[in-house]
Amino acid sequence: QALFFMNSPMSADVARKVVTRSEFTAAQNDDQRVKALYIELFQREPYASEYRLAGDFFRAHQQYDNKNNSKLRTTPAKTTDRKVEEMGPGGGTKAIQNDGEIIERGRLSLWEQYAQALLFSNEIAYVN
Numbered sequence: 001q002a003l004f005f006m007n008s009p010m011s012a013d014v015a016r017k018v019v020t021r022s023e024f025t026a027a028q029n030d031d032q033r034v035k036a037l038y039i040e041l042f043q044r045e046p047y048a049s050e051y052r053l054a055g056d057f058f059r060a061h062q063q064y065d066n067k068n069n070s071k072l073r074t075t076p077a078k079t080t081d082r083k084v085e086e087m088g089p090g091g092g093t094k095a096i097q098n099d100g101e102i103i104e105r106g107r108l109s110l111w112e113q114y115a116q117a118l119l120f121s122n123e124i125a126y127v128n
Helices: 002-007 009-018 030-042 049-067 111-119
Strands: none
Touching: 002 009, 009 030, 009 111, 030 049, 030 111, 049 111
């Protein structure tokens, strides 16, 4: 089941949607973005060690890009045609929904990849 989810377009869709939410896009720096992802996905703030792991993740990608003269997109794709409802009943955030739409198969941005990696952790349970 885990391998199916890892290869599923749904995981890419959820990763793309989570980085378009206002909590993430309003963040002023990388630590705030990491914090926004943890709060959204795990309902808690990241531990100091998790901030360090996030930094390691991004540094590893930068080193790879520098070594291979490639440039990985760090910002999420424009989502003008993708609607994400953010407000739930009572003003809280609404759960991200898998709407059954056809999922774009393009390369994920670095932040989308990081969000997707968090989705694969043992701490999360996705219910559709």
